Amino acid sequence: RVLEAALRRAAVREDFDVVYQPIVDSSTDELVGAEALARWSPATHGAVPPAEFIPMAEELGLIGRIGMTVLRKACREAMSWPDSIKLSVNLSPVQILDPRLVSGVAAVLHETGLPPQRLELEITETALLGDDELALRTLNRLVALGVNVSLDDFGTGYSSLSYLHRFPISRIKIDGSFVNQAPVDANSASIVRAIAELGKSMDLQITAEGIETAAQREFITSHGCQNLQGFLISRPLSEAEFSDLCRAAG
Ligand code: G
Ligand code: G
Ligand code: MN
Ligand code: NA
Secondary structure (H helix, E strand, O other), X not given: OHHHHHHHHHHHHOOOEEEEEEEEEOOOOOEEEEEEEEEEOOOOOOOEOHHHHXXXXXHOOOHHHHHHHHHHHHHHHHOOOOOOOEEEEEOOHHHHXXXXXXXXXXXXXXXXXXXXXXXXEEEOOHHHHOOHHHHHHHXXXXXXXXXXXXXXXXXXXXXXXXXXXXXXXXXXXXXHHHHHHOOOOXXXXXXXXXXXXXXXXXXOEEEEOOOOOHHHHHHHHHOOOOEEOOOOOOXXXXXXXXXXXXXXXX
């Protein structure tokens, strides 16, 4: 209850930080992008993880507002990075059903000047389950703005192949749980292989998440996933740290 009140206040005051986890090209190791991750540290509690406050924000009807705050901050900060660096931002399934989403994204792009081609919006399969006609219309309108849509946490949900045909998705992010087990577990290995094949045949880019060891990176890279993300590459960084990394890389 106390935390709920604090979250309502934070939503109004736009009191969130954004950190950036680097994403690299698997064959060249080149820095190609970052995933924006929201952080909330209310003065009275210390940091509350997004796995706690995002669901709370969804329940309290605050996610639209908080999501836009994070998107605006991330797009503004990405403007100071090299043009070759893409920005990925997570969207909650609740946001996909919000009729104000598309105009909100368009407004942020206009306001910050970020070229839409540099923005990728990450959705999960959950977002496509309910009113799928509405979700389809919304995603088509987002793509019409020039942004790309990625399917996050792939493999953990229903992973229906029909989604990949029906919805305008240009990238799959393989969930870290499969990546983690792939070198040692035959089931996870075949899931990663199958997703990589799917990517090839459907012309989808693949990012492997949760890369923690060299063995995982080897496995993933040898199976043709284009992009890598995980603690082995880098933990999520503050904007200042990520900017330094861009300078060092450039
Ligand atoms: O940052 P961390 O690795 O703890 O993220 C945990 C979860 O919270 C991930 O599933 C991530 O997608 C989600 N998350 C982080 N930031 C945001 C955000 O800005 N919006 C939404 N909807 N989810 C986020
Ligand atoms: O669901 P989503 O992909 O948005 O979640 C990203 C989350 O994964 C963030 O909370 C981030 O901190 C976490 N993460 C990033 N890299 C790794 C990793 O190598 N291992 C683990 N266990 N978590 C990671
Ligand atoms: Mn994500
Ligand atoms: Na994920």
